[in-house]
Amino acid sequence: MSEEILINVTPRETRVAVVENGMLQEVHIERAAKRGYVGNIYKGRVQRVMPGMQAAFVDIGLQRAAFLHASDIVRAFQGMVAEGDAAPPPLPSIQELVREGQDVVVQVVKDPIGSKGARLTTQLSIPARYLVLLPHTKVLGVSVRIEDETERNRLKELLQGLIDEEPMGYIVRTNAEGQGEQAMLEDLDYLHKAWQVVEESMSDAPLGSCVYEDLSLPLRSLRDLMRDDVEKVRVDSRETYERMQQFMARFLPDMVERLEHYPGERPIFDLFGIEDEIQRALQKQVPLKSGGYLIIDQTEAMTTIDVNTGAFLGHRNLEDTVYRTNLEAAQAVARQLRLRNLGGIIIIDFIDMIDVEHRRQVTRQLEKSLSRDHAKTTVYEFSPLGLIEMTRKRTTESLERQLCEECPTCSGRGSLKSVDTVTYEIFREITRAVRQFEAATLLVLASPKVVAKILEEESAAVAELEEFIGKSIRLQADERYGQEQYDVVLL
Structure with missing residues (x-):
């Protein structure tokens, strides 16, 4: 299976496409005005504690308060625990864990989706290429996607020897399969430096500020998507290419030659048919x-x-x-x-x-x-x-909800009232209007389709209505009106 990663960079938007055997499989989008929050660490304050929901709402400086469930609040583990070796202690009530007005350091695990605020955890984690640092939980785990038991044990023993008596926990990522001691040491060095920066920022950071921000989309793509079967990574921005080259030289030195700058005049997504695939995905x-x-x-x-x-x-x-x-x-x-x-x-x-x-x-x-x-x-x-x-883990909005907005005509229903329905609504509105207000003539403004329907098929009904209300009714088509929109004006 051959795989390529294509990266399109414009001043306000970056898009990453994962192509397998010439077919688009994934699209990731990051806009400068609306960067995702997953992975970011904030200094927040508890606004409300909700015992009935076993949760709290936390102000982290975003538009909506974020949601922190009791199960996502870290509790100290004693000793080194390997996955599956011990059951977690019983879950205390939310009132025992946090109180209103309390300052908390939290990490976003799910972006705001629809009307829901971001989902938070106090179980902080910082990912690198092969390892994830868990600074508050002394756990040693291996990704379940590494299925070979011999390899799982090798990685666990290797990491155990490197971290020795460190008071922090780690998870070995899927990408670590087959990696040796040097790769692990490089990741450990990066994670220690990153956590030192976070600790320094937390001490004097103002409320609602971000103390750690995840990598930009191009660099995240290298960290999370690069595998042995990725043959090429093509990027159409020289500046982004140079940043990615530096990142790969440090963390992915064996794969640097797979990174290419695409200088062509034809847009990279057009060249590989990505734009058409995105349109079809909507x-x-x-x-x-x-x-x-x-x-x-x-x-x-x-x-x-x-x-x-x-x-x-x-x-x-x-x-x-x-x-x-x-x-x-x-x-x-x-x-x-x-x-x-x-x-x-x-x-x-x-x-x-x-x-x-x-x-x-x-x-x-x-x-x-x-x-x-x-x-x-x-x-x-x-x-x-x-x-x-089935279920699929959701951390960000779907492609449709990233690229589209609610239809203003049907208000997101996905359907419109029929022309007949709108016609009869207009007749009822006329009757309602003449009972409330005095006027000699009524003007109906509506879409051309509705007006044509009334004139061609409902002219007899209009004549009957005029006789019933004792008023004259005029119809005027207006291209600016949607099928469901109309106005009855008293003249």
Whole structure:
């Protein structure tokens, strides 16, 4: 599997595209006016303690107060603990952990999404290339994505020997697989320096200030996305290229030659067809090569994905046609989840299959296709209703919510009132207006489509209404009016 990372930099926006075998898999966007907060550490103050929610709201200087749950407040661990070796102590009540007006140092683990404020933790962590520093928790862990038990034990013993009696904890990241002592030492050196800066900043930082900010998107991409199968990293900004080169020389010296500056006149995203893919990722319908298609609906509570056979007729029988469509859909769903950055609860309505083995194979195909996803995913077996339920960890807004805003015409409903509905609303508004105000004539301003409907099909109804109210009604089309918009003016 060949993989490339393409980085497009403009003065106010940076975009990163992950391309596998020529196909776009992920898009990350960072805008200067609205940088994400995940990973940032703030000095905040508790505004309200909510016992019923076992949580507190904390002012960290953002537009909305951030949310801190009792389970995200650090409690001291005694001794060195390896994952799975000991159960955490019982969770105390929120009143025992924080009080209103208390100053706290917190880290953002989830950006503000929709109407919800940022999600916080006091369990601070600072990531490097291969390790994550946990300054307040003496834990030694290894990423569950490293499945080989021998390698897990090797990394754990290696790190244990390097940190000795350090009073801080560490997690070994997936990228550390196969790495040696020198790589670990470099990461430890970086993390110690970073934590020293944070400690110095915390002591005299004003309330609501950021004491540690995560790397910019291009450098984060190198830290989090670079793997052995990434063949090239192309960036179209000379300045960003030089910063990335310095970063790689320090942390990824073996991969420096994979970084390239793209000097071409044609935009890098146009050259690789990324712009068209992004536009398609904003559509509800996703065509499949077989002729079937997906319908993706993102709501506040969950995302639903419906699989349809469409024009695919198959060659053998209905069960075989459905099975093949579902297998293809499982791969497409995994890609769309990454591409659109969809998170939370996801319900997939595959086409009904009778064969139990076919169901099992579709589930396995979905899990296999999700294996390269950087976000944590959990897939459950088919439900009695033939649905697959799954979750995908969400830390930032989806692609659609980053790039789009609520439709001002339908107010986010995704549908418009029909012309007939608006016509009858206008008739009711006319009746309501003449009962309240005196006027000889009423002027109706509406969209051309609505006015044309009234004049062509409802002229008799207008005549009856004029006779009923004893007033004259004039109609005027205005291109500036949306289909649902109208005004009744008294003349």
